[in-house]
Every structure is written in C-alpha cells, then in structure tokens.
Amino acid sequence: MQSALQRRRIDRDELRRISEVMPERDREVLRRIDEHRYLTTHQIQSFTFTAHGSAGSAARTTRYVLARLERLALIRSLPRRVGGVRAGSAARIWQLAPAGARLLRDEGQTYRSHEPSLRFLQHCLAVADVHLGLRNLTTMESVEAVEIATEPTSWRRYIGPGGEQRLLQPDLASVVRTRDYVDRWFIEVDLGTESLPTVLKKCGQYETYRASGIEQEAHDAFPLVIWVFVSQARAEKVKSSILRSPRLTPELYRIVTTDGFATSAQEWLQ
Template identity: 55%
Template sequence: MLEHVAAHRYLTTRQLEALVFTGHTSEDSAARTARRVLARLGRSGLLASLERRVGGVRAGSSANVWQLTSASARLLRSDGLNFRRIAPSPRFLRHCLAVGDVHVVLRSLATETRRVRVAVEPESWRTFLGPGGERRTLEPDLAALIETPAYEERWFLEVDLGTESLPTLLRKCDVYEAYRATGAEQEAHGSFPLVWWILTDSTRAARLRDAVRRAPRLTPGLFVIVTVNALTGALVEATA
C-alpha cells in the first residue's frame, strides 16, 4: 500500500482497495479490510489523510485521500530524510487521482491468463536523444504491458483533464513521434506502444482526434483517443 501511494503521491481509500485487496470473497470484505489496514497505517504514522475529501462521486469514507509521511518515506526511499508533506493544489490532486483511476481500470483487465503490469511516472518515462543530439524526455502518465500466451500489448497512457490547450497536447504527440523515430522502443520490444489519450468529454476528444488527423507530422494510427467514460470498454475491446 505504501509503495502504491509513493508511486501516485495521492490515492483514495477506494483506489487502494482496488489495487491491493483483490483476493477477497466480496467487495464488502475487501472494503472493510482496506479501511482497517489504512486506519492502522494512519495510527502508526506511516500514512496521512488529507484534511479535505474529494467530493462528487468520491463522497463518503472511500473519498479519504492518502499520502506518505516522513516516516514511510524513510522506509521506502533513500531521499526520505528530505521528504516534506505539502498540501497539493486542487488541479494537481485531481490529476493524480485521475491517473490512479486509470491504473485501477488497467488492473481490472487482469485474468488468470492475462497479466497486467503498470508503470507510473517517472518509471514510465523514456529518455532519448533528439535529432540535434539534445537530451529529451517522454513523460507519459502511465505505461502498461498486457501479456497473454498468445500476444503482448504495450501502451503509453496520457490522462487529460481539460487544463491544457490543444497545441500543448499536439506538442506532446510530437514528442511521441520523435521518440518513435529513434527506434529504441522497437529495438527493445519489437514494436512501438499505442498511445492512449484519455479525455474528459467527447467534444474535446473529437477536437484532438481531428487535429491529429490533420497534422502532417503525426501518424493518426499511433494514437487512440477516448473519453473517460468510454475507456473501460475500449480497453476491453483492445485486449479481446
């Protein structure tokens, strides 16, 4: 649980339940166990709950948001002595929790014959050299590996909450194209991952889809653009 919180910075009780307590006989049992363990970690000073909860669909006890403390940071990280707990901005917190939601959806794809591995930033990042020899970094929110006996899928995932301009999103698409042009990912794994853009609404998704299609420097087939509401269905279809 501490490692998941460390990776995402902030996670709700519900998200930790879905990521960690997967072997219980019922959802109620998993929820009770998650709350009990989180309460114990809180009393031990290894996790701290934010004073405010996230409202809306996250209302209730499952809306508690957890973060590391200096004690847990020292357990997990070599730089834990320099750890400082700060109050996140609403925008940053929303993005962290949205990425956590996508991680939960990805993990739900796992079956007895389908293995799912998810890397959170900065583990998901890729560093490469640009055409001029400059050092560049591709920074997807998540990277996923889906393995079955029959196939292997690799994905980069970007979670957009509508706070960035369309040109900013297109510039990030350019970075994916630049990294693909290096051939590093293909050499290591045999192919380049699909890039999933997960947006808040269909209008914004349609605008990005149209902009990618019209940009001569971009390869439309490289990018899968979906809304949050359509994500689960699209992922299930992609792994069928």
C-alpha cells in the same frame, strides 16, 4: 491543521521496529500510495484488498489498516475529500507521511508531505483510476499478465534531432501479454486543463521519440499512444486535430474518454 498523530515524529529505531513486524499487505499499501502520490480509500481498497468475500468486508479491512498506518504516523489524509464530506470515508485521500517515505526509501532522502493543488490532485487520482482499469484487463480470458509502470519508471530518455538530451514523460506505460501477442501502450491522462497546442506538442514528442528507434530496437514495435480525456467533445477535438496534422501519424494514437477506457481497452485486445 494537522492532528497530533500526523505531526508525531518517528525516530530511526522505532521505524526499524515498525518495519520488522509490518505485514506485507501494509507495506503494499504504502507502496501504492507512494507510486501515485495520492490515493482515495476506495482506490487503495481496489488495489490491495481484493481477496475478501464481499465488498463490505474489504471496505472494513481497508479502513482498519489505514487507521493503523495513520496512528503509526506513516500516512496522512488530506483535509479535502473527493466528492465532499458527504462522500464518506471511501473518499478520504491519503499521502505518505515522512516516516512512511523513510520506511520505503533510503534514509538519506528527504521527503515533505504537503497539500497539492486541486488540479495536480485530480490528475493523480485520474491516473490511478486508469491504472486500476488496466489491472482489470486480467479478468479477460485471453490476457495472461498486465505490467504497469508509473512515473518516473514510465519515462523514456532519448536524443533529439539536434543531439540534445530529451525526456518523454508518459503518465503510465503498460505491457499487456495475451496468449498470442504482446501489446505495449503509453498512456496520457488529460483532464482538459492543457491547451490543444500543448496536447499536440506532446504528440510531436512521441513522434520524435518514435523516430529514435529505441522502442523498436528493444521490442520490435513502437507502443500505441493512448490519450484518455474526461469529455467526449475534448476527445473528438483532439482526434480531428491529429488527423489534420501533417506531422503526426494518426494510426499511432487511440483517443478515448475516462468512461469508455475499460471497454475500448478490451476491444483493442480482441
């Protein structure tokens, strides 16, 4: 059941006053939650509160800012936590409240917060973890910048072989700029909830989009498709299926696990 704070309604004038005095860091927190739909306290800290002298200081400031945004009825926490109640405050999961969405978006747009299915929630949080892993690539000496697009900015529209409109929907699209070259990646995060035929069908969509030539015309090359899986067994099964498929191009794909993503990404850039 929602608390009185979470049910509090903000009228247009009050929302404008809040927006006028809101620190940019608070607005950045709202934007991060908006782009991923759901984030844990720890993920918000990793995205936004990175300039503190210690992890303890960053954690305290994060909790303080989130508590303020909750009192203003701009964000809401979900009843469930990652890892259960014992995981502590860092495991609280946040979403925008309607007023927070209105502050970021057009007043005419409607927004309703709701509790998601466990499957959808876990996927959103896993994609956010991969996003954070990509951001950390900037710690490499050779990496000058990392640009990351979340859904729906990561999506690509194209024309299918029969002239029909199609939509490719990567979880993330990234551009990693180093001193010597530019790497482009489409990223799919799979928690083992999709069947193997569904995964291979998505690979087929990438092949069709590649055949359209849109990316090559814009960037002179087609991005690698990175599949991130939870288990090594699942990753190996998909990898062997891609190798056996006559309609797929194995060199187009990189198959990794969530635990090995950061290390593999650094190796691809060396």
